[in-house]
Amino acid sequence: MKRIAGILLASFGLASALLAANALTITGAGASFPYPMYSKWFDEYHKKDTNIEINYQSIGSGGGIKQVTEGTVDFGASDGPMNDDQLKAFQDKHGFAILHFPTVLGAVVPTYNIPGVTTDLNFTPEALSGIFLGKITKWNDPAIAGANKGVNLPGNDIVVVHRSDGSGTTYIWTDYLSKISDEWKSKVGKGASVNWPVGLGGKGNEGVAGLVKQTANGFGYVELIYAIQNKMPYGTVKNSSGAFIKADLAGVTAAAAGAAKSMPDDFRVSITDAPGKAAYPISSFTWLLIPAKFSDGPKRDAIKGFVKWMLADGQNYAEALSYAKLPKEVVAKEVKALDGIQ
Amino acid sequence: MSTSSTTLPSADPLVGSRSFLSRLREGDEIVRLITFLFAASVVLITLLLVFELWQGSVLARHKFGFAFFATRVWDPNAGEFGALPFIFGTLVTSIVALLIAVPLGIGAAIFLAELAPARVSDTLEFFIDLLAAVPSVIYGLLGFLFVVPLMRDYIQPRLKDSLGFLPFFKGPAYGIGFLTAGLVLAIMVIPYIISVSREVLLSVPRDQREAALALGSTRWESTWKVVVPFARAGIMGSIFLALARALGETMAVTMVIGNTPAISASLFSPGYSIAAVIANEFSEATGDLYPQALIELGLVLFLLTFILNGLARIMILATSQRGSGMGNA
Amino acid sequence: MNPRLRWRKFVSNFMLTMTGLCAIVAVSVLFFILGYLVYYGGTSINWNFFTKLPAPVGETGGGMANAIVGSAKLLALATLFGVPIGFLGAIYLAEFSGSKVAFVVRYAADLLNGAPSIVIGIFAFSIAVHPFKQFSTLAGGFALGIMMIPITLRSTEEFLLAVPRTLREGAMALGASKWKTIATVIVPAAYRGILTAILLAFARVAGETAPLLFTALGNRYWSRGWTEPTASLPVMIYNYGLSPYEDWHRQAWAAGLVLLALILVINIVARAILSRGISVPR
Numbered sequence: 039m040k041r042i043a044g045i046l047l048a049s050f051g052l053a054s055a056l057l058a059a060n061a062l063t064i065t066g067a068g069a070s071f072p073y074p075m076y077s078k079w080f081d082e083y084h085k086k087d088t089n090i091e092i093n094y095q096s097i098g099s100g101g102g103i104k105q106v107t108e109g110t111v112d113f114g115a116s117d118g119p120m121n122d123d124q125l126k127a128f129q130d131k132h133g134f135a136i137l138h139f140p141t142v143l144g145a146v147v148p149t150y151n152i153p154g155v156t157t158d159l160n161f162t163p164e165a166l167s168g169i170f171l172g173k174i175t176k177w178n179d180p181a182i183a184g185a186n187k188g189v190n191l192p193g194n195d196i197v198v199v200h201r202s203d204g205s206g207t208t209y210i211w212t213d214y215l216s217k218i219s220d221e222w223k224s225k226v227g228k229g230a231s232v233n234w235p236v237g238l239g240g241k242g243n244e245g246v247a248g249l250v251k252q253t254a255n256g257f258g259y260v261e262l263i264y265a266i267q268n269k270m271p272y273g274t275v276k277n278s279s280g281a282f283i284k285a286d287l288a289g290v291t292a293a294a295a296g297a298a299k300s301m302p303d304d305f306r307v308s309i310t311d312a313p314g315k316a317a318y319p320i321s322s323f324t325w326l327l328i329p330a331k332f333s334d335g336p337k338r339d340a341i342k343g344f345v346k347w348m349l350a351d352g353q354n355y356a357e358a359l360s361y362a363k364l365p366k367e368v369v370a371k372e373v374k375a376l377d378g379i380q
Numbered sequence: 381m382s383t384s385s386t387t388l389p390s391a392d393p394l395v396g397s398r399s400f401l402s403r404l405r406e407g408d409e410i411v412r413l414i415t416f417l418f419a420a421s422v423v424l425i426t427l428l429l430v431f432e433l434w435q436g437s438v439l440a441r442h443k444f445g446f447a448f449f450a451t452r453v454w455d456p457n458a459g460e461f462g463a464l465p466f467i468f469g470t471l472v473t474s475i476v477a478l479l480i481a482v483p484l485g486i487g488a489a490i491f492l493a494e495l496a497p498a499r500v501s502d503t504l505e506f507f508i509d510l511l512a513a514v515p516s517v518i519y520g521l522l523g524f525l526f527v528v529p530l531m532r533d534y535i536q537p538r539l540k541d542s543l544g545f546l547p548f549f550k551g552p553a554y555g556i557g558f559l560t561a562g563l564v565l566a567i568m569v570i571p572y573i574i575s576v577s578r579e580v581l582l583s584v585p586r587d588q589r590e591a592a593l594a595l596g597s598t599r600w601e602s603t604w605k606v607v608v609p610f611a612r613a614g615i616m617g618s619i620f621l622a623l624a625r626a627l628g629e630t631m632a633v634t635m636v637i638g639n640t641p642a643i644s645a646s647l648f649s650p651g652y653s654i655a656a657v658i659a660n661e662f663s664e665a666t667g668d669l670y671p672q673a674l675i676e677l678g679l680v681l682f683l684l685t686f687i688l689n690g691l692a693r694i695m696i697l698a699t700s701q702r703g704s705g706m707g708n709a
Numbered sequence: 710m711n712p713r714l715r716w717r718k719f720v721s722n723f724m725l726t727m728t729g730l731c732a733i734v735a736v737s738v739l740f741f742i743l744g745y746l747v748y749y750g751g752t753s754i755n756w757n758f759f760t761k762l763p764a765p766v767g768e769t770g771g772g773m774a775n776a777i778v779g780s781a782k783l784l785a786l787a788t789l790f791g792v793p794i795g796f797l798g799a800i801y802l803a804e805f806s807g808s809k810v811a812f813v814v815r816y817a818a819d820l821l822n823g824a825p826s827i828v829i830g831i832f833a834f835s836i837a838v839h840p841f842k843q844f845s846t847l848a849g850g851f852a853l854g855i856m857m858i859p860i861t862l863r864s865t866e867e868f869l870l871a872v873p874r875t876l877r878e879g880a881m882a883l884g885a886s887k888w889k890t891i892a893t894v895i896v897p898a899a900y901r902g903i904l905t906a907i908l909l910a911f912a913r914v915a916g917e918t919a920p921l922l923f924t925a926l927g928n929r930y931w932s933r934g935w936t937e938p939t940a941s942l943p944v945m946i947y948n949y950g951l952s953p954y955e956d957w958h959r960q961a962w963a964a965g966l967v968l969l970a971l972i973l974v975i976n977i978v979a980r981a982i983l984s985r986g987i988s989v990p991r
Contacts, residue, residue: 063930063937065844074766077929081765084930091930093938100664107666109842124666195552202639204456204664229457231661238556238650239639240951241660247953252529253554267767268953359767411888415801418794419814422858426817429824429832436835487731495725496732504736506980511739513976515916516826517943518965521950522742525958570735600721628825630919631947655827659919662831678828689823 062340067095068102068115069206070242071261072324075142075361076115079352083344090340096242100204100230106327107131112337114327117144117206118213118230119306134331137379138305139345139372140323142353143294143362145262145285146210147272147320151250152177154192159273160185160282163319166275167219169196169257171226172236177255185276192255199249199258202239204230210322211259214310218319259320262286263360277319278311289318290362297323298365305372323364331380342376349373430682437676439669448676454641454657456665461673463680465641469558469651470681473633474626476562476647477569482619484566485573486608489615492574493581494589494603505578512571520635523564528555528636531563536648547645554638559647561637565629569622576621580614580699581607614699620692624685630655654681743969750966753959763929763940769956773964775931779846779939780915780968782932783925786850787857787914792907794854795861802862803869804891815863822859829855830920838924844938849925853914860910868902869895901982908979912972918943942968 073096080092097105099116106114107128119138120128128136148161155177165181168174174181178191201208212228226232240246240258247264250256262285265272274282283289293312301307311319326345332338349372353363364372440448440461451462488508492501532555543549584607592602608615638650639660654677665671757772764771798818802811833852838844872895880890896903925939927948932939946964949957 061933063933065926065938067926077765080929093928093930095927095938097663100666102664104664104666108839110838110844127667197552197554202660204661204666227457230664231456233453233455233457234640237640238554239652239660241634241639242951244948244952244954248951249556251953253532253556255552263767264953270953407889408887411891412801412805415797415805419798419801419806419810421794422798422814422821422862423817425855425858426820428836429821429828432832432835433828436831484731484734487728488735491725491728491732495728504732507736507739509980510973510976511735511742513912513972514739514742514969515918515943515972517916517918517946517950518742518746518969521946521961521965522745524950526745567738570738574732574735598717598721600724601717604724624823628823628827630825630827631943635947635951655825655919658827658831659922662834662923675831678825678831681825682828685823685825686820689819693819 061089061091062336063091063093064113064337064340065093065095065111066102066113066115066326067097067105067111068327069099069117069324070096070244071099071117071144071146071205071207071210071322072115072142072361073243074263074267074359075144075356078355078359079348082352082355083347086347087343090344092340092344096244098201098203098230098242099206099209102206102327103204103230106136106329112332113329113341115141115325116209116230116327117322117324118209119308119325120327128329132329132331134329137328137330137375138325139328139375140305140325140364140368141348142356142364143290143309143321143323144360145290145318145321146207146214146259147262147265147285148275149247149250149258149260149265149270149272151252151254151256151270152192152194153254155189156271157189158271158284159189160276161273162276163215163218167215167222170198170200170215170235170237171219171222172198185282194255197253197256198234198237199240199246199253199256200234200237201231201242201246203241205242206230206322206324207243207259207261208232210310210320213308213322214320217311266360275319277315277317278313279315279317281315283316283318285318285320287357287360287362289316290321291365293317293319293321294323294362294365294368298367301368301371303371303375305368305375321362328379330378338379342379345376346373433675433679433682437672437679440672440676443669444673444676448673449680452643456661456670459667459669461669463654463677465643466652466654466657466677467680468643469637469641470627470653470655472558472647472651473561473565473637473653474623476559477565477626478619478623480563480566481570481573481622485570485618485622486577486615488570489574489577489581490603490608492578494599494607501578505575508571508574511567512575514568516568516629516631519564519568519632523560523632523636527564528560531555531560540648548647551644551646551648553648554650556636556638557648557650558637558644561633561651561653562647564632564636565626568629568632569626572622572625573618576618576696577611577615580611580618580696583614583700584610610702611699613695613702617692617695617697617699620688620695624688624692627688628655628681628685629653630659634659654678743973746962746966746969749959749962750964753963754966758960758963762931767954771956771960773940773942773945773960775928776940776942776945776964777967779925779928779932780941780943782846782935782939783849783853783921783941784911784915786847786935787853788907788911790851790854791857791910791914792861795858795906795910796865796903798858799862799865799869800891800896802866804887804895815866818859818862821855822863826856826917826919830923833920834923843936844924844926845936846925846932846939847935849921849939849941850935852920852924853917856914856917856920857910860913861906864906864909865899865903868899868906871902872898901985905979905983908975908982912975912979915972915975916943916968918947 076094102114102116105111178193209230216223216228240249243260243264246258247260250258274284276282292314293309297307297309349369448463452464453460453462536553539549592606633653634656640650641652761772837848837851880894928938928940942964946961949961
């Protein structure tokens with residue numbers, strides 16, 4: 039019996055070691071915002087080069103930043119760019135910098151589950167901040183009804199849903215709310231994890247979508263593709279020019295137009311509440327967080343190879359999943375920045 | 381070769397009666413050493429665990445002191461960490477769980493110990509032990525996909541209609557929240573109450589029951605007024621055990637409690653528990669203070685369950701000693 | 710029969726019926742859970758589930774093949790780590806130690822047993838993940854192994870001590886050394902109980918999720934070797950269950966059924982072994 043077990047174990051170990059010989063596994067973790075895009079990309083890239091497996095875990099942008107700083111994953115991903123303190127923490131810990139690489143553009147949409155309401159609701163900035171501050175509690179509140187004449191809104195209580203984990207999607211949402219509401223800015227502020235005045239917490243974009251879908255009168259914020267894939271209604275948002283825009287590729291691309299020209303070298307930029315008549319106000323880049331130095335040569339080359347592919351062929355997969363492609367200027371800048379990874 | 385002359389292995393007078401060398405040659409000393417090392421490693425691992433919890437929370441402990449337990453605010457952005465919402469949520473859900481599980485559990489235990497014929501009792505106990513083996517995540521899955529809609533659409537509105545004047549049942553019915561988490565926990569801890577209470581009740585000496593019956597009491601009276609009080613300490617012990625289990629539950633709770641650090645009198649409100657917040661936020665706690673605050677929460681939880689488990693054991697022991705006539709009955 | 714007596718008899722019958730109801734409620738929960746899982750999980754179990762890797766988010770047709778293998782690897786590691794410590798430690802406690810040492814070791818084991826699984830997860834992270842900068846199957850196996858130790862230790866010790874003194878004395882009268890007695894007489898005599906203990910410990914950790922969250926993390930592909938993160942059934946159930954995708958819900962039910970079936974079967978087998986009695990195999 040013992041001998042059999044021993045043989046099994048040895049052969050298991052041998053087989054694992056042999057399998058490991060050729061393949062290269064890269065581990066990344068972070069944002070759930072682009073998870074549908076990344077899982078598609080890594081799948082396609084693996085088909086292209088079966089030796090490279092990029093294992094991406096959607097644990098939230100906060101998790102991505104932490105784990106890449108700790109060094110437990112090879113790269114991170116976040117929709118909220120790392121702030122100066124976090125950049126410094128990485129630099130202090132590792133002795134070299136961490137670089138941001140935008141991958142796609144996405145939109146955060148207000149999604150809801152109101153019994154009897156199937157149309158797209160229009161949301162003003164005041165309505166959005168009021169609901170999330172807990173000041174607007176019912177669907178038929180004038181702040182909401184005013185922009186939705188003709189829609190029969192029930193008097194039910196709004197069930198606010200937000201993220202329970204550290205989230206770049208939260209960062210984008212609160213970044214927007216801070217820009218359009220002074221009260222939000224002073225009371226709550228922007229960040230990947232904030233002190234929410236009201237609401238239930240869901241884990242990941244998946245969790246928020248799951249909760250809203252399950253809960254009557256639920257109202258939450260998710261990345262566009264999560265609402266689409268789950269056939270959940272999502273509303274329009276009034277942008278800085280006064281137009282109610284429903285999130286789509288055109289709206290997100292318009293929001294990024296300004297940033298494309300003036301993109302800073304470290305690629306950290308916010309495009310929420312962007313100017314422009316057609317701009318969707320809650321849009322954002324999302325970034326891969328890649329250390330500037332790799333001690334493992336094959337890994338570094340594999341990652342650089344992936345990013346190159348992502349910036350070229352990869353972009354063609356974006357629109358099918360309702361993410362907008364990167365502006366050409368940004369792509370060109372990134373290709374140059376790739377040389378910074380050593 | 382000298383023959384061994386002992387009968388009690390654990391007292392091990394064997395050691396003295398043969399020379400060290402002969403013991404070594406016969407392999408006993410080596411085996412003793414090896415097994416000692418393994419036994420010691422258990423102690424080592426436990427010490428290491430406590431050490432890691434203690435050391436890993438040093439920053440947070442020094443910064444917040446005891447105010448940690450009284451602060452309501454949990455704001456990672458601002459660096460403010462207060463344990464109160466989590467302690468509150470952990471306690472509330474556990475209390476709700478016990479309120480549901482204890483009457484049901486003791487009732488079932490009484491049935492199994494006093495009423496049911498031995499085979500029925502053993503069979504039912506077998507099934508109840510299986511209930512204890514169901515993993516937490518499956519309770520969570522059922523909780524999220526079955527219990528939450530049930531609560532939200534049927535039970536909570538009815539509670540609101542009938543008992544809505546009480547502060548416990550106010551507020552919108554999300555389905556998710558303290559009440560649902562408490563209910564799911566109740567199902568999870570019932571087996572512990574039943575199996576320990578049943579054993580404890582079975583260990584009550586027959587003469588106690590028979591004396592009561594001989595004096596003219598009904599079955600129920602002899603059970604409730606004589607047997608159960610006799611086993612009181614053990615039953616309390618089972619409750620403590622159940623409480624310890626409920627406090628530490630992670631997956632089932634985080635899937636149905638709402639993950640919001642809220643303190644509210646209403647059981648319909650979403651909340652958070654210590655275990656749930658650690659599970660959700662540990663992988664992403666950046667900086668130095670944030671993870672340490674979470675580890676401090678872990679330390680608190682560990683201490684709580686440790687104390688409860690210890691108390692439980694003492695009480696269960698007290699009853700069985702009483703039963704065998706060693707205590708002062 | 711006076712009214713008072715009639716009342717007392719009524720109360721007695723009523724209350725005892727109520728307790729019967731309590732017992733039925735408690736047992737029905739188990740059958741309800743089983744039935745629910747069999748219904749929802751049974752309809753979702755298909756060939757894909759056992760053979761395919763997870764599909765990209767939002768696409769159907771994926772499976773949990775890597776999670777099944779991942780769980781198997783994790784449990785194998787846990788057993789390799791936890792059982793020897795528990796087993797050999799119990800031998801020390803039952804056969805060699807003095808009462809003071811025994812007390813300390815038992816106390817430590819109880820502490821470990823009572824520790825909430827999330828706390829074990831934190832511990833395993835700081836010992837097995839953080840220093841190595843790597844989420845790994847090894848770390849996950851370590852965390853689960855720690856949880857197996859106390860159960861194995863206490864139960865094995867109990868069954869070893871229950872072996873009748875006559876057996877030991879007989880062996881020694883025949884001139885066997887201590888360790889030979891243990892290896893050839895005592896342990897085989899207690900093997901049923903020890904096996905049961907190991908099986909129960911195994912079933913206990915098979916369903917654990919929390920310790921794996923910070924140790925094995927997760928993997929969308931096959932986890933090669935032992936130092937890579939790995940998918941596991943409980944974590945997949947957790948992630949898929951909370952998601953909004955119908956396909957993922959179905960897979961979560963299927964995984965739940967597989968996991969629960971495994972755990973229940975092990976439990977039933979373990980108890981069956983034990984119920985045949987702790988006897989000398991003759």
